[in-house]
Amino acid sequence: MFLAEIFNSWQGEGGSIEGSAFGRRQIFVRFAGCDLRCIWCDSAGYILASNVPRWRYEVKPFTGKFEYKPNPAKLEEVVDVILKLDTGDIHSISYTGGEPTLQTKNLYALMERMHDLGFKNFLETNGSRPERVEEVAHLVDYASVDIKDETAKASKNWRELVLREVESIRILKKAGAKTYAKLVVTKDTKEENVRWYAELLKNLAPLAIQPKEPIDISQHQLMKLYNIAAKIMGRENVGLSFQVHKYLNVL
Numbered sequence: 001m002f003l004a005e006i007f008n009s010w011q012g013e014g015g016s017i018e019g020s021a022f023g024r025r026q027i028f029v030r031f032a033g034c035d036l037r038c039i040w041c042d043s044a045g046y047i048l049a050s051n052v053p054r055w056r057y058e059v060k061p062f063t064g065k066f067e068y069k070p071n072p073a074k075l076e077e078v079v080d081v082i083l084k085l086d087t088g089d090i091h092s093i094s095y096t097g098g099e100p101t102l103q104t105k106n107l108y109a110l111m112e113r114m115h116d117l118g119f120k121n122f123l124e125t126n127g128s129r130p131e132r133v134e135e136v137a138h139l140v141d142y143a144s145v146d147i148k149d150e151t152a153k154a155s156k157n158w159r160e161l162v163l164r165e166v167e168s169i170r171i172l173k174k175a176g177a178k179t180y181a182k183l184v185v186t187k188d189t190k191e192e193n194v195r196w197y198a199e200l201l202k203n204l205a206p207l208a209i210q211p212k213e214p215i216d217i218s219q220h221q222l223m224k225l226y227n228i229a230a231k232i233m234g235r236e237n238v239g240l241s242f243q244v245h246k247y248l249n250v251l
Contacts, residue, residue, distance in 0.1 A: 001031070001072055001073050001075070001078070001103050001106035001107075001110070002031065002032040002033055002049035002050065002052055002055075002071045002072050002073070002103065003029065003030065003031055003032055003052075003055035003071065003073045003078070004030040004031065004032045004052060004055055004056075004097075004098060005028075005030045005055055005056045005057065005058075005066070006027065006028065006029050006030070006055070006056075006057045006058065006078070006081050006082065006085065007027070007028055007057070007058040007064075007066075007085070007251050008025070008026075008027050008028075008058055008061040008062050008085045008087060008090075009025075009026065009028060009062065009245060009251045010023060010024065010025055010026070010244075010245060011023065011024050011025075011026050011091075011094065011122075011245075012242075012243050012244040012245030012246065013144070013182065013208070013210065013241050013242075013243060013244075013245075014144060014180065014182070014208050014241050015208050015239040015240055015241040015242075016239050017180050017206040017207070017208050017237070017238070017239040018178065018180065018206050018237075019142060019143070019144075019178035019179050019180040019205070019206065020144070020180055020208065020239075020241075021091055021092060021094070021122055021142055022241070022244075024091035024092065025087065025089045025090055025091055026090060026091055026092055026093065026094045026122065027082050027085050027086065027090055027093050027094070028094045028096055028251070029078070029082070029093060029094065029095050029096070029100075029110070030096050030097060030098060031049075031095065031096070031097040031098040031099065031100040031102070031103055031107070032049040032052040032055070032071070032097070032098050033048060033049030033050075033052075033097065033098050033099060033102050033103070034097055034098045034099040034102070034126070035099055035102060035126075035128055035129070036099070036126055036128060036148065036152075036154040036155060036161075037153070037154060037155075038148065038152040038153065038154045039151075039152065039153050040152065040184070040186070040212050040213075049071075049098070049102070049103070052071055053070065053071060054068045054069060054070050054071055055068070055069055055071055055073055056068050056069075057069065057081045057085075058085060061085050061086075061087050062087075064251065075106070075109055075110060075113065078110060079110070079113055079114075079117075082114070083117070090119065091120065091122075092119065092120035092121060092122040092141060092142060093111075093114050093119050093120070093121055093122060094122045094124060095107060095110070095111070095121065095122065095123050095124065096124040097124070097125075099125065099126050099128070099129075100123065100124070100125065101123075101125050101129055101132040101133055101136065102129070102132070104132045104135050104136065107136055108135060108136050108139065111136060111139040111140070112139060115139060120141040120142065121139055121140050121141050121142070122140075122141065122142040122143070122144075123136070123140045123142070123143045123144070123172075123177070124143075124144045125143065125144070125145055125146070125168065126145075126146045126148065126154070126165070127145040127146055127147075127164060127165035127166075127167075127168035127169065128154075128155075128161060128164055128165065128168075129164070129168075130164055130167040130168040130171055133168040133171050133172065134171045137171050137172050137174075137175035137177065138175050138176075140172055140175065140177040141177060141178065142177060142178045142179070143169075143172045143177045143178070143179040143180075144179075144180060144181075144182050144208075145165055145168050145169045145172065145179060145180070145181055145182065145205075146165060146181075146182055146183075146184070147162055147165055147166075147181050147182065147183045147197050147201075147207075148161055148162065148165065148184075149183060149184060149185060149186070149189050149193060150189075150190065150193055151185075151186045151188045151189055152184065162196075162197065162200070163200075165181075166181075166200045166201070166204070169181060169201070169204060169205050170204065173204065173205060179205050180205055180206045180207065180208055181197075181201055181205050181206070181207045181208070182207075182208045182210055182241065183197060183207060183208070183209050183210065184210050184211070184212050185209055185210070185211060185212065185217060185222070185225055186211075186212045186216055186217055187216045187217045187218070187221065189217070189225065191224065191225065191228055194209075194225045194228050194229055195228055195229075195232065197229070198228065198229040198232035198233050198238075199232055201233060201237075202232055202233050202234075206233070206236075206237040206238065206239070207229055207233060207237065207238050207239075208238075208239055208240070208241035209222070209225060209226055209229065209238065209239070209240055209241065210240070210241035210242065210243070211242065213243050213246065222240070226238060226240065
């Protein structure tokens with residue numbers, strides 16, 4: 001499998017909505033490679049997996065000190081690194097990216113092994129490939145699925161992408177995963193788009209609205225978008241999310 005990094009930290013996204021692991025201790029397995037081209041992506045260097053010659057791993061939990069291994073990584077060495085980073089208080093293993101579902105067979109094997117070892121699986125996905133999500137859905141305990149706003153410019157046909165993301169949410173929910181949608185918003189996010197997302201997600205999954213970093217949206221505009229979504233989805237099904245780990249200066 002092609003990886004970018006493995007480390008021990010806290011989940012800094014998701015806020016307080018159902019299905020979120022916000023504030024929980026996790027081991028993060030960041031996969032290399034992504035099929036989208038979001039203009040504000042914070043892991044843009046991992047777009048093409050084969051262009052990532054090596055991956056790094058934290059040598060001791062929560063120290064930020066890393067060593068490197070060549071890609072592709074072998075399953076057993078990845079499992080070994082995860083177990084060495086286990087601090088006994090791990091809520092779940094977060095599979096993030098990049099886009100982990102692009103490496104479906106490797107993701108499946110790793111998730112299955114982690115379940116066998118007693119860990120919960122937390123999938124962070126852009127949801128662009130629902131057919132691949134379906135292959136691993138029964139191994140997922142928690143999931144965060146992106147709703148890519150028009151401003152992300154992730155795809156030429158962004159509306160079709162959103163519908164695929166919603167389908168991925170539907171698949172994960174059907175498989176029993178505690179799932180929420182994450183929407184990154186900017187100062188240019190349109191109210192009518194948020195209204196559309198909310199209608200799609202109503203009675204399906206809660207929504208975490210997260211400002212793009214660095215934040216360029218005003219508090220007034222952010223709360224307006226929140227209000228629009230909550231009036232459609234229900235007041236308990238919408239929350240704000242911020243990348244709190246960045247404010248804490250941790251990975």
